[in-house]
Amino acid sequence: xxxxxxSPSNKVTEKGKDVELRCDPISGHTALYWYRQSLGQGLEFLxxxxxxxxxxxxxxxxxxxxxxxxxxxxxxxxxxxxxxxDSAVYLCASSLEQGPxxxxxxxxxxxxxxx
Amino acid sequence: xxxxxxxxxxxxxxxxxxVELKCNYSYSGSPELFWYVQYSRQRxxxxxxxxxxxxxxxxxxxxxxxxxxxxxxxxxxxxEDSAMYYCALSGFGGSNYKLTFGKGTxxxxxx
Numbered sequence: 001x002x003x004x005x006x007s008p009s010n011k012v013t014e015k016g017k018d019v020e021l022r023c024d025p026i027s028g029h030t031a032l033y034w035y036r037q038s039l040g041q042g043l044e045f046l047x048x049x050x051x052x053x054x055x056x057x058x059x060x061x062x063x064x065x066x067x068x069x070x071x072x073x074x075x076x077x078x079x080x081x082x083x084x085x086d087s088a089v090y091l092c093a094s095s096l097e098q099g100p101x102x103x104x105x106x107x108x109x110x111x112x113x114x115x
Numbered sequence: 116x117x118x119x120x121x122x123x124x125x126x127x128x129x130x131x132x133x134v135e136l137k138c139n140y141s142y143s144g145s146p147e148l149f150w151y152v153q154y155s156r157q158r159x160x161x162x163x164x165x166x167x168x169x170x171x172x173x174x175x176x177x178x179x180x181x182x183x184x185x186x187x188x189x190x191x192x193x194x195e196d197s198a199m200y201y202c203a204l205s206g207f208g209g210s211n212y213k214l215t216f217g218k219g220t221x222x223x224x225x226x
Contacts, residue, residue, distance in 0.1 A: 033214075040124070042201065042218035048212055048213065101205075103161060106158050
């Protein structure tokens with residue numbers, strides 16, 4: 001597609017359930033990023049993938065969070081045993097090469113609500 | 116550690132008035148600074164980069180290394196400028212792929 005596609009756009013889940021969020025980056029973009037946007041907290045870096053290199057997971061807030069990127073394209077962010085504090089908008093971005101100077105293109109996000 | 120501070124959560128101005136959105140940063144090396152904007156019900160998008168020294172939609176931002184600031188300015192605000200603005204920083208070097216964002220300033224331009 002022409003842009004970064006994220007699904008679902010909205011997700012309501014019960015506390016303790018697992019959720020999977022999907023990101024389909026722009027074709028040909030080798031770098032993929034996940035951020036979390038919370039009200040009043042700005043954007044928090046979660047994880048970064050670049051080509052076949054090991055991902056930088058340093059931003060993941062707990063071991064309940066994990067992400068993978070298959071075939072260098074689609075990425076899935078998984079949150080296990082969701083908690084209410086996980087409620088946020090999860091943003092995915094991709095870029096042609098490593099680094100924001102090449103321009104991040106953001107998706108429209110997945111709004112996660114944990115009840 | 117790198118940190119971005121946007122001291123104003125909310126900023127309200129009248130149409131035609133000058134606007135300045137403040138951004139201060141903390142970084143031990145040589146930073147690269149950005150402004151991102153998110154209009155209502157739209158995606159987050161890049162507004163401008165300091166390295167490009169460009170003016171986008173009438174906005175400019177100058178990197179002041181002495182004051183560690185990267186304030187966003189526009190001489191005459193328009194109603195369509197109403198949006199959430201985020202200042203962001205990345206470093207040069209090994210981890211320069213990460214953007215560190217401020218908490219954002221919600222700008223409202225009143226008619």
